[in-house]
Amino acid sequence: MHDIWNPWHGCQKCSEGCAHCYMYFLDQSHGRENSAVVTKTTGFNYPLSRDRGGRYKIQSGEMIRVCMSSDFFVEDADKWRDEAWSIIRERSDVKFFLLTKRPQRVEKCLPRDWDDGWENVFFNVTCENQRRADERIPILHRLPFKHKGIMSAPLIGEITIDKYLDEGQIEQVICGGENYDGARPCRYEWVKKLHDECVAHDVTFAFIETGNYYVKNGVTRFIKSKIRQTYLAYSEGLAYKGKPMKFELCDRMGLPIPESELYIPHYRRNCINCGNRLICNGCSDCGRCQDEIIDIKD
Numbered sequence: 001m002h003d004i005w006n007p008w009h010g011c012q013k014c015s016e017g018c019a020h021c022y023m024y025f026l027d028q029s030h031g032r033e034n035s036a037v038v039t040k041t042t043g044f045n046y047p048l049s050r051d052r053g054g055r056y057k058i059q060s061g062e063m064i065r066v067c068m069s070s071d072f073f074v075e076d077a078d079k080w081r082d083e084a085w086s087i088i089r090e091r092s093d094v095k096f097f098l099l100t101k102r103p104q105r106v107e108k109c110l111p112r113d114w115d116d117g118w119e120n121v122f123f124n125v126t127c128e129n130q131r132r133a134d135e136r137i138p139i140l141h142r143l144p145f146k147h148k149g150i151m152s153a154p155l156i157g158e159i160t161i162d163k164y165l166d167e168g169q170i171e172q173v174i175c176g177g178e179n180y181d182g183a184r185p186c187r188y189e190w191v192k193k194l195h196d197e198c199v200a201h202d203v204t205f206a207f208i209e210t211g212n213y214y215v216k217n218g219v220t221r222f223i224k225s226k227i228r229q230t231y232l233a234y235s236e237g238l239a240y241k242g243k244p245m246k247f248e249l250c251d252r253m254g255l256p257i258p259e260s261e262l263y264i265p266h267y268r269r270n271c272i273n274c275g276n277r278l279i280c281n282g283c284s285d286c287g288r289c290q291d292e293i294i295d296i297k298d
């Protein structure tokens with residue numbers, strides 16, 4: 001339901017996947033200059049916000065994606081990160097999806113009481129090409145996190161992660177093409193290769209969107225709409241549900257929360273064919289997909 005928490009905004013480009021960063025694009029289209037300047041947002045305490053009835057807006061068991069307009073481990077946010085960790089610590093009943101292109105900074109950015117990791121943190125690294133997979137996944141393996149995953153989006157080249165999946169630490173792989181100005185093509189065979197490797201290791205694989213330029217059987221298609229992209233991605237039949245991820249969530253007293261008290265995602269008719277379905281927190285009832293007639297043959 002409430003799926004994004006942006007405690008800070010802005011970031012500096014640091015790898016090939018950043019070349020056409022959507023945050024830069026969206027900032028520009030909203031007339032905001034200097035996306036490289038990192039600022040604390042007004043929504044910094046969002047996970048602690050409550051409704052009129054005094055209940056947390058983010059319910060126990062929800063998964064919330066963190067820093068989708070920055071990088072949680074960007075240098076300029078070092079001064080605020082301890083405060084952000086305190087919020088994550090306090091909401092031990094919520095799953096926090098962290099994603100970084102800076103795993104080399106993570107060890108020194110962990111809180112003092114981290115030990116071997118917190119159950120409610122799902123840590124992901126971006127692997128947009130083979131170079132970054134070979135650089136970041138070994139670091140991912142060494143870091144103390146209870147839950148680990150890979151985000152191959154934007155996928156801009158063929159990659160293999162077979163030998164890394166062999167270690168059995170990676171629980172989920174997400175893959176998608178690139179969007180907006182300068183978008184580079186994503187090829188079906190790259191996605192299929194990642195899918196096949198995940199299936200062989202029983203790891204969940206989600207192809208969430210094709211990107212603006214999708215190449216299959218030598219034909220390049222331009223797909224502008226993100227909703228069409230996600231439907232087309234789903235129609236490729238590459239979604240795979242592997243070993244279930246189990247988060248042992250607990251309340252502030254450290255007591256386990258029974259399954260029956262956890263958030264249950266709900267879905268709508270349009271969700272059935274959505275590439276995000278496998279990894280999604282459920283419908284947020286924004287209504288945007290209903291404004292668009294979905295026909296992936298366009």
Ligand code: SF4
Binds near residue numbers: 010014017
């Ligand atoms: S790390 Fe992410 S937010 Fe930062 S510039 Fe790169 S793509 Fe954009």
